[in-house]
Amino acid sequence: MKKVNLELSADQYKELLKLVYVGDWVIDEPENIVLNDLVQTIFSKANDAGLKKMVEFDKELELFLPSVEFDEEVIGIVDDYEEECFWDHLIYRLSDRDVDKKLGKKTEKMSMEEKMELIDPVTEKYIKEFEEHGLDNVKVKID
Numbered sequence: 001m002k003k004v005n006l007e008l009s010a011d012q013y014k015e016l017l018k019l020v021y022v023g024d025w026v027i028d029e030p031e032n033i034v035l036n037d038l039v040q041t042i043f044s045k046a047n048d049a050g051l052k053k054m055v056e057f058d059k060e061l062e063l064f065l066p067s068v069e070f071d072e073e074v075i076g077i078v079d080d081y082e083e084e085c086f087w088d089h090l091i092y093r094l095s096d097r098d099v100d101k102k103l104g105k106k107t108e109k110m111s112m113e114e115k116m117e118l119i120d121p122v123t124e125k126y127i128k129e130f131e132e133h134g135l136d137n138v139k140v141k142i143d
Contacts, residue, residue, distance in 0.1 A: 013049040016042060021066055021074050022081075040064055087130060095122040 008016060020042045029035055043064035046055035054070040057063070066074065099118045100107050107115055129137065 008049075010049045010051065013045070014051055014054070017046065017051065017054060017070070018074060018077065021070070022077060025074070025078060091123055091126040091130065092119070094126055095119045098122050 020039055024035065024039050027035060040063065043055045043066075046052060046064070054067055055064050056067050058065050096115075096119055099115065099122060103118070107118075110118075
């Protein structure tokens with residue numbers, strides 16, 4: 001297998017560590033040997049980059065793992081991302097539902113572009129509502 005070498009500054013390496021950790025967290029494929037090897041290879045160089053506080057070696061598991069400090073930093077990044085995804089998905093799904101309810105089966109024959117033209121104005125209304133009121137006005141009818 002052909003090898004690739006990268007030269008990174010300590011700052012670039014720190015950002016790469018974050019990318020790899022967040023990517024591994026999001027992908028979440030423990031059985032993916034190539035990915036796991038990559039994560040371990042990147043994590044193993046933390047000490048060389050002067051970032052020993054970010055990654056620890058667990059002798060029992062024989063794995064490089066994020067330190068508590070690094071974990072807390074990344075959790076903040078992931079939390080922010082998940083918060084943004086929550087609102088994006090909620091707004092899109094509600095908008096899509098409303099357009100489907102209004103037009104019924106007509107939406108099935110529309111191109112994605114045509115449907116998005118109808119969804120966009122509804123999306124703007126939901127964005128405004130959630131920016132102003134959060135979830136305060138959301139009601140779920142449970143039978």
